[in-house]
Amino acid sequence: MATIYQVSERAGVSLATVSRVMNGNAKVSETTRNKVLAAMAELNYRPNSIAQSLASNCSNSVGMLVSEVHGPFFGEMMSGVENELRTAGKHVIIAAGHSDEASEKEAIEFLISRKCDALILHVDAVTDQYLIDLNERTPVVIINRTIPGLEDHCICLNNELGGYQATKALLDMNHRQIAYISGPLWKHDARERFEGHKRALSEFGLPLDEALCVQGDFHEEGGARAMETLLASAKPFTAVACANDEMACGAMNCARDHKLDIPADVSVMGFDNVIMSRYTFPHLTTIDYPAGEMGRMAACWVRRQIYQDKQVKVRQLFEPSLVLRDSVRQL
Amino acid sequence: MATIYQVSERAGVSLATVSRVMNGNAKVSETTRNKVLAAMAELNYRPNSIAQSLASNCSNSVGMLVSEVHGPFFGEMMSGVENELRTAGKHVIIAAGHSDEASEKEAIEFLISRKCDALILHVDAVTDQYLIDLNERTPVVIINRTIPGLEDHCICLNNELGGYQATKALLDMNHRQIAYISGPLWKHDARERFEGHKRALSEFGLPLDEALCVQGDFHEEGGARAMETLLASAKPFTAVACANDEMACGAMNCARDHKLDIPADVSVMGFDNVIMSRYTFPHLTTIDYPAGEMGRMAACWVRRQIYQDKQVKVRQLFEPSLVLRDSVRQL
DNA sequence: TTGAAAGCGCTACCAG
DNA sequence: CTGGTAGCGCTTTCAA
Numbered sequence: 264m265a266t267i268y269q270v271s272e273r274a275g276v277s278l279a280t281v282s283r284v285m286n287g288n289a290k291v292s293e294t295t296r297n298k299v300l301a302a303m304a305e306l307n308y309r310p311n312s313i314a315q316s317l318a319s320n321c322s323n324s325v326g327m328l329v330s331e332v333h334g335p336f337f338g339e340m341m342s343g344v345e346n347e348l349r350t351a352g353k354h355v356i357i358a359a360g361h362s363d364e365a366s367e368k369e370a371i372e373f374l375i376s377r378k379c380d381a382l383i384l385h386v387d388a389v390t391d392q393y394l395i396d397l398n399e400r401t402p403v404v405i406i407n408r409t410i411p412g413l414e415d416h417c418i419c420l421n422n423e424l425g426g427y428q429a430t431k432a433l434l435d436m437n438h439r440q441i442a443y444i445s446g447p448l449w450k451h452d453a454r455e456r457f458e459g460h461k462r463a464l465s466e467f468g469l470p471l472d473e474a475l476c477v478q479g480d481f482h483e484e485g486g487a488r489a490m491e492t493l494l495a496s497a498k499p500f501t502a503v504a505c506a507n508d509e510m511a512c513g514a515m516n517c518a519r520d521h522k523l524d525i526p527a528d529v530s531v532m533g534f535d536n537v538i539m540s541r542y543t544f545p546h547l548t549t550i551d552y553p554a555g556e557m558g559r560m561a562a563c564w565v566r567r568q569i570y571q572d573k574q575v576k577v578r579q580l581f582e583p584s585l586v587l588r589d590s591v592r593q594l
Numbered sequence: 595m596a597t598i599y600q601v602s603e604r605a606g607v608s609l610a611t612v613s614r615v616m617n618g619n620a621k622v623s624e625t626t627r628n629k630v631l632a633a634m635a636e637l638n639y640r641p642n643s644i645a646q647s648l649a650s651n652c653s654n655s656v657g658m659l660v661s662e663v664h665g666p667f668f669g670e671m672m673s674g675v676e677n678e679l680r681t682a683g684k685h686v687i688i689a690a691g692h693s694d695e696a697s698e699k700e701a702i703e704f705l706i707s708r709k710c711d712a713l714i715l716h717v718d719a720v721t722d723q724y725l726i727d728l729n730e731r732t733p734v735v736i737i738n739r740t741i742p743g744l745e746d747h748c749i750c751l752n753n754e755l756g757g758y759q760a761t762k763a764l765l766d767m768n769h770r771q772i773a774y775i776s777g778p779l780w781k782h783d784a785r786e787r788f789e790g791h792k793r794a795l796s797e798f799g800l801p802l803d804e805a806l807c808v809q810g811d812f813h814e815e816g817g818a819r820a821m822e823t824l825l826a827s828a829k830p831f832t833a834v835a836c837a838n839d840e841m842a843c844g845a846m847n848c849a850r851d852h853k854l855d856i857p858a859d860v861s862v863m864g865f866d867n868v869i870m871s872r873y874t875f876p877h878l879t880t881i882d883y884p885a886g887e888m889g890r891m892a893a894c895w896v897r898r899q900i901y902q903d904k905q906v907k908v909r910q911l912f913e914p915s916l917v918l919r920d921s922v923r924q925l
Numbered sequence: 926t927t928g929a930a931a932g933c934g935c936t937a938c939c940a941g
Numbered sequence: 942c943t944g945g946t947a948g949c950g951c952t953t954t955c956a957a
Contacts, residue, residue, distance in 0.1 A: 266934055277944045282936060289937095290942060313647045313709050314934030317949050322644060324687075324708075332676050333669030333869075333886070342663035345690060349701075354687045354708050356655075359676060370680075377655075377685050378644050483873065512873040519875070538664075542814065542843040544850070544875030555664070597950055608928045613952060623926060645950030648933050928957080933950105940945080 265306035274302035285310060316378070324354050325565050326374030327383045330362045335537040336554055337385070340406070343558030344383060351566050353380075362450075364388035375401055381569045383561045387450050404564045406557055408451050418561045418579055422452045425550045425583030426459020426506075429532045432548075432585050433502045434467050437594035438530060442475040442503040444489040444510050453481070456506045456534060474498045479510045486513025494521055501594060502530035508540045508549055515543065515590065526592035536586050545589035553581055596637035605633035616641060647709065655685045656896050657705030658714045661693045666868040667885055668716070671737070674889030675714060682897050684711075693781075695719035706732055712900045714892045718781050735895045737888055739782050749892045749910055753783045756881045756914030757790020760835045760863045763879075763916050765798050768925035769833040769861060773806040775820040775845060777837040784812070787837045787865060805829045810841045817844025825852055832925060833861035839871045842878055846921065857923035867917050876920035884912055 267285075271278040276295055283289040284299045291299075302308070316322045327344055329337040341357060348355050356377055360367035367386050374382055381402045384394070391410045397403055398413060405417045433441050443460050446453025461471050477492050479485035486505060490513065493503065505511035511533035515525055523529050525545055533540055533549035540547035560579070566572040598616075602609040607626055614620040615630045622630075633639075647653045658675055660668040672688060679686050687708055691698035698719050705713055712733045715725070722741045728734055729744060736748045764772050774791050777784025792802055808823050810816035817836060821844065824834065836842035842864035846856050854860050856876055864871055864880035871878035891910070897903040 268934075278935085279937080279944060279946090280942085283943085286936085292942060295942080309707060311648075311709070311934050312707055313644060313653060314949090315936075316644045317642075317648050317951090318934075318936040320936095320949070332673035333666065335664065335666060335669070335870075338664030338666070338669045341688070342690070345663050345688060349689060349704065354689075354704070356685045357672070357676060357688055358680060358685075359673065373680065373685070376640055376643055378642065509873075515875075516873075539870045539873055542847075542870055542874055544846075599950075609951080610928060610930095610953080611926085614927085617952085621926060626926080642950050645933090646952075648935090649950075649952040651933070651952095926957105929955090931952105931954085933952085936947105936949085938945105938947085941943085 264311075265308040267308075267310070270299065270302045270306055270308050273306060274298045322378040322380055323352065324356055324377065324379050325381045325383060325562075325569075326356045326358065326371075326377065326379035328358050328360050328367065328370050328374065329385050330360055330387060332357060332359045335539055336535055336552075339537075339555040340385065340558035343555040343560075344562045347559045347562035347566070351562075351570065351572065353565075353570070355383075360386055360388070362387045368393070371397065381565045383558075383565065402565075402569055404561045404568075406561050415579070416564075418557050418564065418581075420452075420552055420557065420581045420583055422455035422583070423459040423462070425534060425552070426456035426504075427463045428459070428583060428585050429456075429504045429534060429550050430460045430463035431466070432587075433504060433530065433532060433591065434463060434469075436530075436591060438502040439467075439469065440472075440475070440498075440500040440502070442477075442493050442498075442500040444477055444479045444486055444493075444503060444505045444514060446479060446481045446506040446510075448478055450481075453506055460504060472498070475500055479506065479513075481507050481510060483509045483513035483516075486510025487517040488513075490514040490517035494518075500529070502532065502591065504532040504534075506534055508533040508535045508537045508547060511547055511549070511590075512539070512543055515547075526590050530591040532591055540586075540588070543590075548588045548591040549586050550583045551586050552583060557581055595642075596639040598639075598641070601630065601633045601637055601639050604637060605629040653709040653711055654683065655687055655708065655710050656712045656714060656893075656900075657687045657689065657702075657708065657710035659689050659691050659698065659701050659705065660716050661691055661718060663688060663690050666870055667866055667883075670868075670886040671716065671889035674886040674891075675893045678890045678893035678897070682893075682901065682903065684896075684901070686714075691717055691719070693718045699724070702728065712896045714889075714896065733896075733900055735892045735899075737892050746910070747895075749888050749895065749912075751783075751883055751888065751912045751914055753786035753914070754790040754793070756865060756883070757787035757835075757837075758794045759790070759914060759916050760787075760865060760881050761791045761794035762797070763918075764833045764835060764861065764863060764922065765794060765800075767861070767922060770798075770800065771803075771806070771829075771831040771833070773808075773824050773829075773831040773834040775808055775810045775817055775824075775834060775836045775841050777810060777812045777841075779809055781812075784837055791835060803829070806831055810837065810844075812838050812841060814840045814844035814847075817841025818848040819844075821845040821848035825849075831860070833863065833922065835863040835865075837865055839864040839866045839868045839878060839880055842880070842921070843870070843874055846874065846878075857921055861922040863922055871917075871919070874921075879919045879922040880917050881914045882917050883914060888912055
């Protein structure tokens with residue numbers, strides 16, 4: 264592997280000059296630059312990015328922490344990040360936090376030890392204060408969470424609005440007895456979506472019926488269990504809004520096990536619009552969460568703020584939107 | 595940020611000694627080691643991994659190339675890799691190849707420029723020879739493909755067997771008119787699965803009916819289109835085996851659009867057992883592909899061969915297995 | 926067991 | 942516009 268030194272020798276210039284043509288910032292005469300370029304080509308020279316990082320104190324890598332590496336939701340998000348960052352010549356190091364405070368912190372330390380220039384985080388368990396302190400050590404951009412005092416580092420979806428849209432859609436279709444399967448309420452997004460549900464209800468002058476609200480876990484099994492609870496309670500309902508698509512799938516399966524037809528007997532509303540929601544039967548009516556685009560925006564934020572690429576524009580706030588399919592019917 | 599130099603000063607030892615206690619290979623007296631450890635703790639010292647990499651010529655990072663970052667299949671695989679490697683203190687850099695030769699090569703060059711110690715590849719488009727040459731530059735481990743001459747670098751599923759198992763299961767349930775929706779036949783795994791299908795057929799003394807075989811694209815839409823073609827051809831069939839779950843979903847949706855009941859009118863068999871297959875209706879009968887475990891094994895291979903961790907055991911060959919659910923019925 | 930010192934390959938500052 | 946050179950923070954001989 265050729266080094267910058269050999270290139271400089273071959274081109275008959277100094278090592279510094281080679282560095283200049285590589286980085287293209289300082290002025291180099293056309294002739295010199297051509298000599299260098301030729302030497303590089305002849306030697307098939309590739310700069311050593313580790314050495315560059317050490318010397319420049321910039322690793323050109325950004326860390327990304329997601330709850331789980333698998334799962335359609337995070338896949339879209341990582342995909343957006345990877346795409347955007349690689350075109351900028353940066354690389355992304357991924358790690359999983361598993362929605363657990365200790366794991367999340369450990370993963371973050373790991374990423375920091377790798378000298379990431381910035382961290383893109385989708386975290387549930389760590390506190391706001393921790394993130395604020397963390398940002399003093401390494402720049403962070405946070406997806407799906409608003410941190411007071413760090414607002415300009417957050418890429419958010421209006422979860423409350425999404426929750427509202429979901430239930431509003433049900434209400435507009437004349438459902439009045441609407442059950443709700445929430446996510447774990449210690450998670451911000453789960454709480455916000457639930458708030459939206461309540462707002463829609465109250466807008467229609469309906470009280471929140473505690474008996475029709477059950478907490479799930481954002482997973483299929485939890486959705487199924489929640490539906491089981493709902494069905495067992497004997498409280499009638501014509502529709503159930505779920506805080507994410509996975510739980511909606513679980514709920515649909517459970518309902519079917521109880522010989523209920525969807526949407527004839529019960530309408531089901533999801534949230535996230537993960538790819539899977541198009542595969543279910545019936546196709547899931549849900550709220551679109553532009554995860555890929557939000558991941559891309561997090562990457563753009565990094566390009567702009569950290570790598571000083573002022574060309575790229577960043578959008579921080581995203582709006583959810585209703586996706587009508589077949590799992591909800593008009594009453 | 596404290597450097598090794600400051601630690602050595604504070605501990606009253608040489609810089610080399612600090613390095614020794616960090617790496618724990620050379621002998622250091624108990625007292626000296628404790629002094630150093632104390633100094634490290636007081637200064638909250640973290641080694642600079644970039645400098646370590648430059649000096650040791652080992653980046654402690656491994657590149658991973660998948661076809662798509664999103665998608666349940668690769669998610670499982672990356673998840674397995676990430677888990678295993680992070681516990682070993684290595685980090686994984688991900689990139690997407692999009693099943694396109696130019697993109698795959700570009701992504702590989704990108705990973706190499708990042709000085710990855712090894713590359714874990716799930717590639718479709720590049721040639722065997724390219725991979726053999728590549729391995730001379732950087733050690734590679736290849737998932738889901740057998741490269742002659744590089745067998746010990748391959749982590750494989752017996753795709754042919756899977757294809758056989760799928761069709762065999764259908765035959766065992768007395769299906770005799772079995773359609774087949776293959777993947778793109780330029781892809782190795784698609785071809786192997788198709789071979790398995792043919793073997794099962796011939797084992798039952800059945801000829802391959804070309805009119806019942808259509809090539810898909812491994813995506814939902816392709817599966818739906820293929821089913822459309824099959825239905826239009828007016829050739830009767832009681833079951834369709836699909837080369838992956840996504841196409842099976844597409845096929846099921848298409849069949850349903852044609853007012854066909856699954857499995858009453860037509861049985862559908864998938865392949866991969868991605869998470870989604872549990873969410874479909876009816877639940878998809880499929881062939882399990884242990885993608886997560888195979889990813890983990892690729893990581894183990896790297897730990898063992900590259901990082902010399904002879905503790906970890908590597909398994910290179912995996913067998914698919916039938917997962918019976920509801921989309922196939924006994925005739 | 927410990928220390929001194931020579932790099933690893935590159936950037937960036939200072940002169941000229 | 943170009944060259945010289947001092948690091949970046951660590952690993953790894955070589956001697957002691």
